[in-house]
Structures are given as C-alpha cells and as structure tokens.
Amino acid sequence: MTKLFDDPxxxxxxxxxxxxDAYAGRVTGVPGGVVRATETPPGKVAVVVGGGSGHYPAFCGVVGPGFADGAVVGNIFTSPSxxxxxxxxxxxxxTGGLLFSxxxxxxxxxxxxxxQQRLQAEGIDTRVVFVTDDIASAPADETHRRRGIAGDFVVFKVAGAAAEAGYDLDDVERVARHANxxxxxLGVAFAGCTMPGATEPLxxxxxxxxxxGLGIHGEPGIAEAELPRAADLAQRLVAGVLAEAPADGDRRxxxxxxxxxATKYEELFVVWRTAAKLLRDAGWTIVDPEVGELVTSLDMAGCSLTLVFLDEELERLWRAPADTPAYRKGALTQVDGPRRTTADTSAGGVGQGSADEEGRAVAAVVVAALDAMADTVAAAEQELGRIDAVAGDGDHGRGMVRGTRSAVEAARTAAEAGHGPGGVLVAAGDAWxxxxxxxxxxxxxxAxxxxxxxxxxxxxxxxxxxxxxxxxxxxxxxxxxxxxxxKTMIDALLPFTETLETAVAAGSPLTDAWATAVDVATTAAADTAQLRPQVGRARPLAEKSIGTPDAGATSMALCLRAVGTVLEGKQQ
Amino acid sequence: MTKLFDDPxxxxxxxxxxxxDAYAGRVTGVPGGVVRATETPPGKVAVVVGGGSGHYPAFCGVVGPGFADGAVVGNIFTSPSxxxxxxxxxxxxxTGGLLFSxxxxxxxxxxxxxxQQRLQAEGIDTRVVFVTDDIASAPADETHRRRGIAGDFVVFKVAGAAAEAGYDLDDVERVARHANxxxxxLGVAFAGCTMPGATEPLxxxxxxxxxxGLGIHGEPGIAEAELPRAADLAQRLVAGVLAEAPADGDRRxxxxxxxxxATKYEELFVVWRTAAKLLRDAGWTIVDPEVGELVTSLDMAGCSLTLVFLDEELERLWRAPADTPAYRKGALTQVDGPRRTTADTSAGGVGQGSADEEGRAVAAVVVAALDAMADTVAAAEQELGRIDAVAGDGDHGRGMVRGTRSAVEAARTAAEAGHGPGGVLVAAGDAWxxxxxxxxxxxxxxAxxxxxxxxxxxxxxxxxxxxxxxxxxxxxxxxxxxxxxxKTMIDALLPFTETLETAVAAGSPLTDAWATAVDVATTAAADTAQLRPQVGRARPLAEKSIGTPDAGATSMALCLRAVGTVLEGKQQ
Incomplete structure (x- = not known):
C-alpha cells in the first residue's frame, strides 16, 4: 500500500x-503540469499528454526531446481540469499547433x-487523440468505448517522435490515430492499489x-481466473492481443x-521468456521490446501486454530516439564496440587419476559416504528448510540437496577416473x-x-x-x-573434530572414534537452539531464532552420522 | 507478493x-551470468559485479558501456557460486585485469x-572490492562489518566509469575503494518481500x-519506529547519513x-521534495540525483537514501555516461535546445460587469445559494465519500468541496465586480x-x-x-x-428539471416550484440505489454498487435543496 505522504x-x-526538483535540468513546472526545460525549433508541433497521476513514469516522466512537450498532471487517478x-x-x-493525447x-x-476548444478559440490549432488500446474494456466493434492503458505509451511515443521529426499537425494527428x-x-490484475492516506485498497x-482485463483503477474486466503459472499467463495475454492482429502488414x-x-522486473522477465517465444512462433518479428514499468497504477499488482502492429512509418517512429526523465532511447554519444564472440569458458573436468588399488578402494568408500549424505539430506530437506526459515530464508535444505548431489556426481566421476580418496574429495568439494x-x-x-x-x-x-x-x-x-x-555449522563441527582427535590419539579405531564424535556433534547441534546468531549474517532479528537449532549445525551432524554409518558397514 | 513464476x-x-531475450543487442549470457554484447578496447579493465538476484536492475541490468562488463547472477538472495x-x-x-565488486x-x-584466487592463479590479475555503505549494519568504527545495499550502485558506477576512462587496474581498484x-x-522497510513460490513474506x-536500517533481506536493523510522515522520514534519513559526512571536501x-x-515513484518524489531541501539547507550541493528503483528487493516496501561525498574525481565518474539495459546516462546524439523561458500562462480574471441594480441583487442571491451549497457539501463530505467508495474511488465528497468552494469564491468576485446572475454563474462554473x-x-x-x-x-x-x-x-x-x-447525477437532475418546468408552466412561483422539484429529485437520488452503473465508467464490478445510491445524484439533490432554502429565505 501507499505508505509515504505528507498531506494526502x-x-x-x-x-x-x-x-x-529531481529533474530540474529537463523539465519546468507550469500551472497544471510540466513542460520541457528546453526550447523546440520554431514550427514544431507540441505534443501534450496527461491524465490523472499515480501512473509514473506516465505521464510527466516522458516529457522531453523525442517524446512529449508537456504533461498535464491531475490528482491521483483523477482527470486534470x-x-x-x-x-x-x-x-x-x-507555432506549429498542438496535439493533446x-x-x-x-x-x-x-x-x-x-x-482544445478554448485554445482553438485563441488561435492555437489544437487536436485531441484519445487512446483506446484496452481490448477488455469493450468489444472490437466498439473500440471508441475502450479505455487507454499501457498503449498510451505507444501513441504518445509515436506522436512525440513524429512531431520531433518535423511532421505538421495534420500528420502528427494522423499518425497518432493510426498508432492507436x-x-x-490486454492486462491482468492480482491486487488493488491503495490511495495515499487510505487504509484499504481501492x-x-x-x-x-x-x-x-481489470482496468488500472479497478474498472470491470472480462473474467476472473485462477492465478496461473507465468507461462500460462503469457499464453493468455499473447492469444488475447493477437486475436485482433490486422491481416495486412509485415508481421512486425x-x-x-x-x-x-508491485509485480516486479524479475517476474516480468519470467513472463517475457514465454511471451517472446509464443510471439515468434506465431510468425511475428519483435522490434525493440520494452519490459518494465511504463504505465503503473501506484502499487497495484498486475501486468499487461501491449502490441503495436508496425508498418514502415510506425516502426521508424517507435524506434526513434527519446530523452526524457524516465525513458531514454537512442544512441549515446559513446560509440558501441563490435559484437563480441563469446569465449569458451567452460571449466575443465577432472583429469585421469593414478591411485593404487587400496586408494581406489577407499575412494569407493568416500563415494558411498557422500551418497549416504545426499540421501540423508534429501530425507531431511523439509525439516531443514523449516528450521532455517525461523531466522533465515528457508533454503538451507534445498542448498544442501543441490550441494550433496553435485558432490556425489563429481566424486563418482573422479573415482571412475582412477582417483584415490584425496582426488575424489577435492572433486566433490569443488562441485559442491x-x-x-x-x-x-x-x-x-x-572443507x-x-x-x-x-x-x-x-x-x-x-x-x-x-x-x-x-x-x-x-x-x-x-x-x-x-x-x-x-550459531553456525562449526558449533557441530568443532566438537566433532576435537572428539575425533582425542579418541584417535587414545588409540580408538577410526569407526569407533567417528561414532563417539558423531554423538557429541549431534548433542552440540541440538544445543545451538540456545544460541543467538551474530549480527552481520543475513538474518532477521536474532532473537527470533532462540529456541530453534541452527540449520547448518543440524545438517552437519546428520551428514557426519551418515558417513559413520557407511564406515560401520564397511567394517562389518 | 511475488506471484508470477513457472518453477520456483x-x-x-x-x-x-x-x-x-529482451536485451539481446546489449548483453550476452555466459555460464553464471551475463557480459556485454560488445567488445571493449584492448587493455581495458573489466568490472564484474554481482550477487544474488532479486535486486533488479542490480545487478545484470547495469552491464554495458560506462558501467559493468559483466554480472554474476546468483539465485534469489543467494550468493553465486x-x-x-x-x-x-x-x-x-x-587484457587489463579484472575487478570484482x-x-x-x-x-x-x-x-x-x-x-579471484582461481583467476589470479590462471594469470588474470584480479581484485575484489566489497561494498559497505549500510550505516545501520555496524558502528562507524567497524565499517568492514557493514553490508552493501544501494551504495553498490555508486561503487559499481564509479568503478565502471573509471575502467571505461582507461584507468589501469590499480587505479580502478583504488577509486572503487575510495567511492566505497x-x-x-540508511534505509527503512515497511513490509517484507515474498520469495517466488512462498506463501508468506520472508x-x-x-x-x-x-x-x-532493516537489511534488504530482512537482516537486523537499529530500531523499530512508527511509520512517519514523508517529511519526517526524509529528515531521519538525511540526519542519519549526514552524521557520517567527512569534514573535508567541497560539500558536493x-x-x-x-x-x-513496492514503494512507488510518486512516494519517492514526495520524500525527495523534503530530502533535497534539507540537504541543501545543510550546505550541500546535490549533483545528478537519482530517484527511483536501482537496487530493489523483489516486492519489499521501503526506501533508502544514499550519499556519495564527492571530490573532483568521484564527481567526474559519477556524472560519466553509461549505457546499460536499465540505466542510461549522458548526452544522446540528439542535441538539446536552449533553455526555455516559461511563458506567462495565467488565465485572465473576470472583467468588470455592468448589471443593473436588480441584476446585482439577484447576483447576491446566487452567491448566497452557492455558499449554501458549499456549506451543505462540506457537512456531507464524509458521507459522500463513503457511498462513492462503494463503487468508485471515494473522492466525490472531496471533489465537491473543492468545486463548490472555488465556485463561491469566483462568484463573490464577479458579483463585487458588478456582474448580474449570468456573469456570476459563468464565473462560478468556470472556476468549479x-x-x-x-x-x-x-x-x-x-451546467x-x-x-x-x-x-x-x-x-x-x-x-x-x-x-x-x-x-x-x-x-x-x-x-x-x-x-x-x-446511475449518475442526471438521475436526480432530470426529474428536477422536468418537475420545475411543469410547475412553473402551471403558474407556480419559482420558490414553490423549486421546492416541489427538490422533493422529486431527492426521491430520485435515493432511488439510484436500485441502478447499476454502466460499463465504461471508471469503476469496479458494477454489481458492487447496487443497494447504494449514486454519490453524484445524492450531492446533486443536496445542492438543489440548499439553493431552495436560500430562495425561501429571500422570499420571507
């Protein structure tokens, strides 16, 4: 929800x-909104966009060369007067006339x-183009009743580029209508936005x-549906907008x-992955896609897919440079280098080993021990995740599964290549x-x-x-x-190490010493529940985890025990 | 929360x-992350940034000329391997060596x-600089224990610009450490973020x-506090970071x-308004501020204020051009025009009127009637807001208060300038x-x-x-x-108009006819509760408002009644 304001x-x-203030070099405030801070050449058509605020970077964020000459800024979600x-x-x-959009x-x-009427009466030739891109807001044979949503950005951009290119007012209006x-x-919404000062979403x-098809202020849509996977959402959005693709054109x-x-960049990229593929599979060439926040609705959750079906003129204007507070496009004065050819950076695998027979036999025990660790960790994954989530991000179980699996695989390869315990353990550690x-x-x-x-x-x-x-x-x-x-894994590993050293020094066989040390480590891991994690680790308030053992110490003790079981099995 | 994913x-x-895919012309994927799609000049130092993902545009979004050469991309909030x-x-x-940051x-x-050790062993001179900008994560005498948050952007930008400018590896490392x-x-958090696939915030x-000072993954902060006004938050953030301002330097x-x-651009601009003022009042000159989303944390709500205390070298590098997927800075090839001088666009006020005495007397009644409307609307503001919020955005009461107040003021001015009822009503309508x-x-x-x-x-x-x-x-x-x-205000105004016409045509005096028509309008306004608003108006699902009268019709009836009361008063 919107949390920061002075007076709503x-x-x-x-x-x-x-x-x-932030863009003082680029824009200037005037009554009712903003205009560019820089002069335009005489005779240039002025493009003024606008609407209610709450949609940044629309609309004041796109005032600048190549885009709008001005933006009228209404109150939140309210038309300006x-x-x-x-x-x-x-x-x-x-002196070139004015296009409102x-x-x-x-x-x-x-x-x-x-x-418009007032300006016209004062001798300023003024036109108005209203954007109607939202296919969910009215049927295809009633486009005049449709709302404008993210397609605003396309129409404003095309009109702004045309004006910058020296089109006269008739032509700027024509191409703006054509772009529209x-x-x-087609858009979808997952959660409403909250107006400044309100306690409930709109x-x-x-x-x-x-x-x-829910509108960006909560206007009625066409359906409610279960929240889909990203790929299914992409499919639905692509199918929706392509249903109104024109028959003519270059399929660009x-x-x-x-x-x-509130639907963030990472999520949009996940959706884009599928949407781009579906569009290309349908025979369309994608030109200069934009994936990001261009027409927002405060902190509303949702996204929309906009297509502009290009012809030569629209493509030229869509690709034209623009230089505004929130949107910059075109070549910077710095020159791009040639395309790089990607170097082969794949790491070399483990080489051939030369261990003797005894060494190879021990290597097999190491592989079996790692395998037992992987099985143990896989069985404990959920529990490890649960205790990690108390004070961390809950991914310790997952990370241990990934690590032990990688280690076993690398160890097996190294053992098959003739390495002894040392080579196998190094390969396993590197892979982990x-x-x-x-x-x-x-x-x-x-380790x-x-x-x-x-x-x-x-x-x-x-x-x-x-x-x-x-x-x-x-x-x-x-x-x-x-x-x-x-409160880390060493709170299990240190007592294990010390106990093992002492027992071995006292003449205990390895398997017995290991078993004794495992018991000590297990108790120590459980005792970490009394500890508090040190500040500086990526964790929330340290107090939260008191009473819960450390996930790393717990998985350490489990792994050491799994190894012990293998040692005992080999001994028998 | 994070809603869109395929496989978490x-x-x-x-x-x-x-x-x-979206930035195919700018970046190329390699195992572990991304690099620029274009070659760099021989001998250039490579700057590679990184960390866990979930912070877009940090870190892969800033790979490009003038910024990073590559980004290592870990799992969400998890270090890459x-x-x-x-x-x-x-x-x-x-061939110029490598800086990791x-x-x-x-x-x-x-x-x-x-x-770094591995690359060094392979003959690639490699340095590492860890960013420690978060003042809340450790005391000032233990900066080595501090975390890196939005200051990452500063250090990466400075290092990238230095490398682009031809600095050698020693100097890139030096200036990156200096920038750090x-x-x-100093940051604040209002709500946690949700990991893909999780049902609860982290x-x-x-x-x-x-x-x-809560970290961007929920790490411990320094205090909990009541959510302040934007201006008070700005004050707290500015005081916090300025407490560690160096004594030397140009105060830039x-x-x-x-x-x-989830804390959106509009809120940030409201905070910036005060923060910029406080910084300038404290004697600092602000150079190229950035207000927006540069280092995010999925859909976490919160914001942070970062200062880099400039010297000549840092200012040059901070201001240097950059051309990356998510961040572009510097002159586009298109040339800016000269600064514009803002035209005086203030609308002319109402001129002198020339009504006769009778006309002026009626004008006074009109002013009184508008005044009564304003009082009535002010008293009903909350109730109008409440019924408007059922199916709209709840601002009808506020809008009517603003409108009637403006109308009364303009009407009074017009009446004092000698206008009759016509001039006064036109002035009131225009102002409204x-x-x-x-x-x-x-x-x-x-109307x-x-x-x-x-x-x-x-x-x-x-x-x-x-x-x-x-x-x-x-x-x-x-x-x-x-x-x-x-279901609009005309559902009250039409029956009012028809009843008034009929009563007047039947010979009723105006005051009586008005009173009769007001009763009809009041009933009609209440009856709008049975109606459903038409699709196309900016409202959520139409069914929601059935059972609640239309706010516009209700305020219309109230205003007409207020006018009637004035007419009756004048009659007596």
Whole structure:
C-alpha cells in the first residue's frame, strides 16, 4: 500500500514538486503540469499528454526531446481540469499547433476537449487523440468505448517522435490515430492499489485469482481466473492481443510487457521468456521490446501486454530516439564496440587419476559416504528448510540437496577416473561449492577439498583422517570467519573434530572414534537452539531464532552420522 | 507478493532467460551470468559485479558501456557460486585485469574471493572490492562489518566509469575503494518481500511501523519506529547519513533515493521534495540525483537514501555516461535546445460587469445559494465519500468541496465586480471546472455556465430560470454522454428539471416550484440505489454498487435543496 505522504490531499502537488526538483535540468513546472526545460525549433508541433497521476513514469516522466512537450498532471487517478489542460497546452505550444493525447476516460475526454476548444478559440490549432488500446474494456466493434492503458505509451511515443521529426499537425494527428488503431493491450490484475492516506485498497482481487482485463483503477474486466503459472499467463495475454492482429502488414510488432507497480522486473522477465517465444512462433518479428514499468497504477499488482502492429512509418517512429526523465532511447554519444564472440569458458573436468588399488578402494568408500549424505539430506530437506526459515530464508535444505548431489556426481566421476580418496574429495568439494551457491555451499566445498588434500590418494590411517578433518575445519573457519558460539555449522563441527582427535590419539579405531564424535556433534547441534546468531549474517532479528537449532549445525551432524554409518558397514 | 513464476526452483534461470531475450543487442549470457554484447578496447579493465538476484536492475541490468562488463547472477538472495563468479570473470576479462565488486555478505565474500584466487592463479590479475555503505549494519568504527545495499550502485558506477576512462587496474581498484569509503546509506522497510513460490513474506514489519536500517533481506536493523510522515522520514534519513559526512571536501554529493520495489515513484518524489531541501539547507550541493528503483528487493516496501561525498574525481565518474539495459546516462546524439523561458500562462480574471441594480441583487442571491451549497457539501463530505467508495474511488465528497468552494469564491468576485446572475454563474462554473478536476467538476462547471448564459445579467422570471436549468441539463448531458438510468447525477437532475418546468408552466412561483422539484429529485437520488452503473465508467464490478445510491445524484439533490432554502429565505 501507499505508505509515504505528507498531506494526502496535497499528494499530487508534493509529488510534482519532488519530480521537478529531481529533474530540474529537463523539465519546468507550469500551472497544471510540466513542460520541457528546453526550447523546440520554431514550427514544431507540441505534443501534450496527461491524465490523472499515480501512473509514473506516465505521464510527466516522458516529457522531453523525442517524446512529449508537456504533461498535464491531475490528482491521483483523477482527470486534470480544463483549466489545467489549457494552461499546459498554452505553455507547451510553439507555432506549429498542438496535439493533446490522453487515455479515453470520461473526465479526460471532457476536460481535454474543452481545453482544445478554448485554445482553438485563441488561435492555437489544437487536436485531441484519445487512446483506446484496452481490448477488455469493450468489444472490437466498439473500440471508441475502450479505455487507454499501457498503449498510451505507444501513441504518445509515436506522436512525440513524429512531431520531433518535423511532421505538421495534420500528420502528427494522423499518425497518432493510426498508432492507436494499431495498438492493443490486454492486462491482468492480482491486487488493488491503495490511495495515499487510505487504509484499504481501492479495490480487491481475491487471493489466488486474477482479474482479466481489470482496468488500472479497478474498472470491470472480462473474467476472473485462477492465478496461473507465468507461462500460462503469457499464453493468455499473447492469444488475447493477437486475436485482433490486422491481416495486412509485415508481421512486425513493437511490444510492451508492462508492470503495474508491485509485480516486479524479475517476474516480468519470467513472463517475457514465454511471451517472446509464443510471439515468434506465431510468425511475428519483435522490434525493440520494452519490459518494465511504463504505465503503473501506484502499487497495484498486475501486468499487461501491449502490441503495436508496425508498418514502415510506425516502426521508424517507435524506434526513434527519446530523452526524457524516465525513458531514454537512442544512441549515446559513446560509440558501441563490435559484437563480441563469446569465449569458451567452460571449466575443465577432472583429469585421469593414478591411485593404487587400496586408494581406489577407499575412494569407493568416500563415494558411498557422500551418497549416504545426499540421501540423508534429501530425507531431511523439509525439516531443514523449516528450521532455517525461523531466522533465515528457508533454503538451507534445498542448498544442501543441490550441494550433496553435485558432490556425489563429481566424486563418482573422479573415482571412475582412477582417483584415490584425496582426488575424489577435492572433486566433490569443488562441485559442491560450484553448484550449491550461497554460503553453506562454499564452506562445505572448501572443507571437503581441504580434507581431500590432507588425506591424499593412498589409504589413510585414523590419525591422517583426524588431521584431515581438522584441516577441513580450519579451511571452513578461515573462509567463513564465524567463531564457536555464533550459531553456525562449526558449533557441530568443532566438537566433532576435537572428539575425533582425542579418541584417535587414545588409540580408538577410526569407526569407533567417528561414532563417539558423531554423538557429541549431534548433542552440540541440538544445543545451538540456545544460541543467538551474530549480527552481520543475513538474518532477521536474532532473537527470533532462540529456541530453534541452527540449520547448518543440524545438517552437519546428520551428514557426519551418515558417513559413520557407511564406515560401520564397511567394517562389518 | 511475488506471484508470477513457472518453477520456483528455476526462477533465476527463467528470469535471466527473459532478460537476455529482451536485451539481446546489449548483453550476452555466459555460464553464471551475463557480459556485454560488445567488445571493449584492448587493455581495458573489466568490472564484474554481482550477487544474488532479486535486486533488479542490480545487478545484470547495469552491464554495458560506462558501467559493468559483466554480472554474476546468483539465485534469489543467494550468493553465486565460486564457479559462477570465475566463469563470468573469465568471460568478461579483457587484457587489463579484472575487478570484482559485490556487497559485503558472507557468501559473496567467500565465493568472489575464491574466484579471484582461481583467476589470479590462471594469470588474470584480479581484485575484489566489497561494498559497505549500510550505516545501520555496524558502528562507524567497524565499517568492514557493514553490508552493501544501494551504495553498490555508486561503487559499481564509479568503478565502471573509471575502467571505461582507461584507468589501469590499480587505479580502478583504488577509486572503487575510495567511492566505497565515501558512500553511506540508511534505509527503512515497511513490509517484507515474498520469495517466488512462498506463501508468506520472508520477514514481517508490524503494520503502521517501519524497521530502521532493516537489511534488504530482512537482516537486523537499529530500531523499530512508527511509520512517519514523508517529511519526517526524509529528515531521519538525511540526519542519519549526514552524521557520517567527512569534514573535508567541497560539500558536493551524489544522491540516490532508492525504492525497494513496492514503494512507488510518486512516494519517492514526495520524500525527495523534503530530502533535497534539507540537504541543501545543510550546505550541500546535490549533483545528478537519482530517484527511483536501482537496487530493489523483489516486492519489499521501503526506501533508502544514499550519499556519495564527492571530490573532483568521484564527481567526474559519477556524472560519466553509461549505457546499460536499465540505466542510461549522458548526452544522446540528439542535441538539446536552449533553455526555455516559461511563458506567462495565467488565465485572465473576470472583467468588470455592468448589471443593473436588480441584476446585482439577484447576483447576491446566487452567491448566497452557492455558499449554501458549499456549506451543505462540506457537512456531507464524509458521507459522500463513503457511498462513492462503494463503487468508485471515494473522492466525490472531496471533489465537491473543492468545486463548490472555488465556485463561491469566483462568484463573490464577479458579483463585487458588478456582474448580474449570468456573469456570476459563468464565473462560478468556470472556476468549479478549473479547480475541482475530475468528471463531476467539469460537468457541474458546464451546467452552471450554461445556466448563467441562459438567464443573463438581469432579473430572470421563473420561466427563464426553468429554461436556464434545462440549458444546464442539456450542457451537462451533451458533455458527459450519460443517459437517464446510468446511475449518475442526471438521475436526480432530470426529474428536477422536468418537475420545475411543469410547475412553473402551471403558474407556480419559482420558490414553490423549486421546492416541489427538490422533493422529486431527492426521491430520485435515493432511488439510484436500485441502478447499476454502466460499463465504461471508471469503476469496479458494477454489481458492487447496487443497494447504494449514486454519490453524484445524492450531492446533486443536496445542492438543489440548499439553493431552495436560500430562495425561501429571500422570499420571507
């Protein structure tokens, strides 16, 4: 919801004051709105856009060379008054006449038409084009009743580029109407927006559903539907707008995938992935697509797909440069280099090993131990996710599954290539770090690799294994920087390491020493529930996790136990 | 919350695929992330940025000339792996060495450091700079423990510009460290973001409060506070970052007011209005401020203020051109015109009138009637807002208050200037339309003006008044296009007009006829509760408003009654 305001009644004025300050070099405030800060050549047609505010960067954000000469700025979601449109029109007008363009809403139609009449009476030749791109707002044979939504951006852009290119007023009006005739949008909404100072959204969309064709202020749509996967949504939007594709033309389209405010860039790119494919599969060539927030509706959740069916003239104007506060297009003075040919950066695989028979036998035990770890972690994935979510982002189980699987696969390959325990552990550690990502992945990877380097490729004795575990511990803490008591995996690994060293030094066989150390580690992992994580780790308020054990320490103890089970099996 | 995804586990991959498609001419995908699509001159230092995804346009959105050479793209909020950083580094490296830069998070620090070591071992001179701008994450004497948030953008931009300008690796590293030393950010959060596929936000902020210094993934902050007014928030943010201003320097600053995702542009501009003033009042010169979404956190609500304390070198690099998918800066090839001098566009006031004494007396009655309307509407503002909110945006009461107040003021001025009823009504109508905005304002304005033109400046008889009301009705319906039964103000005005005409034609005195017509209009306004608004008006599902009368018809009946009361008073 909209949270930041001073006086809700002055919201638009305050917003405009901040906007004018931030872009002082580009735009100038006039009564009723903004105009470009720079002069235009004599005789240029002025293009003035507008409507209610709450749609930034529409409409004041697109005032500048190649786009609009001025924008009339109404209150939130409210048409500006006749007087405001008149004032901005007069301030923006050069000697070439004036084109007003707004979305086709009752208030805007009335006020801009009245302002047109007034300017006309004063001798400024003025035309008005109302944008009607929203296919959900009326049937195809009643396009004059349709609303303007993200297609506003197309019509304004084309008209602005035409005026900049020196078109006269008749031609700017003609091409603006033509752009509107060739532009179609279908939108969906997932959640309403909240007006400044209001405590409830302006309208609701039931959770788990979407309003198909719901207008950007909550106007009626054509259907309610279950919230689909991104790919299915793309399919629906593409099918909807292509249903009104003209039969003529070169099958070239400008496209906007527009976010309404709370549906973010990452989501739009996921939808775009499928939408672009479907459009191309249908035989269309996509020209200069825009994926982002161009016509928003405060913090409304939703998106829309706009197509402009291009001909030569529209394509030229769609691609023309523009230089406005919120939208810049065209060549910067800096020159682009030639296209790069992508280098082959694939990392080399593990080479051939040369371990002796005993070494290879131990390598097989290492592979089996990693396999047991992977199985254990997979079984515990949900529980690990649950305890991680108490104070973290809940992805520890997933990361451990990804890491152990990658490690097993690399270990198996290395073992098959003739490596001993050292080579297999290094390969496993590198793979874990490479594939798991995140913090725990790189730490586990570093520990395994250090262990591998310490034990080497021959059969290690118990003392060597204990020293190897200590090397792994040291690598992990050096890299991670955590200290005992910081509520991390080392709160399980340190007592394990110390117990293993002591037991081995006292003459215990490796399997027994390992089992003793596992019990200590398991208790220690459970005891991390009493600890508080240190500030600086990516976690919410530290207190939240008191009472819950650390996910990393828990998975550490589980993995060590899985290894112990394999050791016992081999012993028998 | 994040609503659009296909497979949550593949979200980052799908997002990246869509991004690469949308910006195919600018960026190229490589294992682990993206690099520029164009070659760089031999010997240029490569700047590779990165971190987890979910922060668009950070980080892949800023790959391009003048900014980064590549971006390593991790999973959502998760560090990329060592392998991924290594791969992108290798793909991006030219012959001038490589600078990695990321925010100072444990996973990123480990993975990028390990990748650095690996590249170094392969003969690619590689440095790493971790950004630590977040003043809330550790005290000023422990900046090495601070996190990187929106200040990432500053350090990456400065390093990218330095590399583009031909700095060698030592100097790129030096100036990146220097930029980091001179950059400070303080952020606030109002609501958590939701991971793709999750049903609950990653973290919560209690309603009506904000987390001061809460990290962009929910890391601990320094305080919880009541949600303030925008101006108070600006004050807090400015005071926070200025507390660490260096004593030296020219008192020139680059500034970013960054939105995290669901806090929208309009709100940021409202905050900026005050922040800019406070910074200037404190003696700082603002250089090229950025107000918008540069480092987001999915759909998290919140914002942050970043200052970079400039010296000559940093200012040059901060202002240098850049040309990336999401951020473009610098002169386009199109040349700006000279600065325009703003024309005086203020509308002329009402001229001197020449009504006779009788006409002036009637004008005084008109002023009194409008005054009574304004009082009535002010008393009913909340109730009108309430019934309008059922199916509209709830601002009808506010709009009517603004309109009637403006009308009374203009009417009084016109009456004092010697106008009769006609001139006074025209002035009132014009003012209403000009100041109220929206649909009802322009309709009321047109109706009053038409009434004024019909009655003229002399004392009108009852027949002339009735004809004037009809003229007002005709003007209103011609402009608005609604038909009787469409659930609008004309559903009260039409029966009023017809009843008034009939009663006057039957010889009723005006006051009696008016009173009779008011009763009919009041009943008709109440009866609009049974009607359904027509599609095409800016309203949600039409069914919602059945059972609630139309706000416009209700205020119409109230206003007509207020006028009647004045007429009766004058009669007595």
């Amino acid at each position: 009644e002055r919201f638009s004025d305050d917003m405009l004051a901040g906007f004018l 006749t007087q405001e449109a008149y004032e901005v029109g007069r301030a923006a007008a050069n 707004t979305g086709n809403y009752a208030g805007d139609v009335m006020n801009f038409t009245l302002a 005739d060739r532009t179609r949008t 309208f609701d969309v039931a959770p788990g559903t979407m309003g198909v 389209i400008g496209v906007i995938l527009n976010g309404l405010g 770090a490479a594939k798991a990502g995140g913090t725990s992945g790189v730490l586990w990877g570093a 395994l690799a250090a262990l591998g380097r310490a034990v080497g490729d021959s059969r290690p004795d118990a003392t060597t294994v204990a020293a190897g575990v200590r090397a792994g511990y040291t690598a992990l803490t050096t890299l991670g920087g955590a200290k005992p008591g910081d | 586990e593949r979200f980052s991959d799908d997002m990246l695929a869509g991004f690469l 060592t392998q991924e950083a290594y791969e992108v580094g290798r793909a991006a490296a030219n 990321t925010g100072n998070y444990a996973g990123d620090v480990m993975n990028f450091t390990l990748a 030393d001179r950059t400070r950010t 973290f919560d902020v209690a309603p009506g409060t904000m987390g001061v 600053i680059g500034v970013i007011l960054n939105g995290l995702g 339309a000009a100041k109220a905005g929206g649909t009802s304002g322009v309709l009321w304005g047109a 009053l003006a038409a009434l004024g033109r019909a009655v003229g400046d002399s004392r009108p008889d009852a027949t002339t008044v009735a004809a004037g009301v009809r003229a007002g009705y005709t003007a209103l319906t011609t402009l608005g296009g609604a038909k009787p039964g469409d």
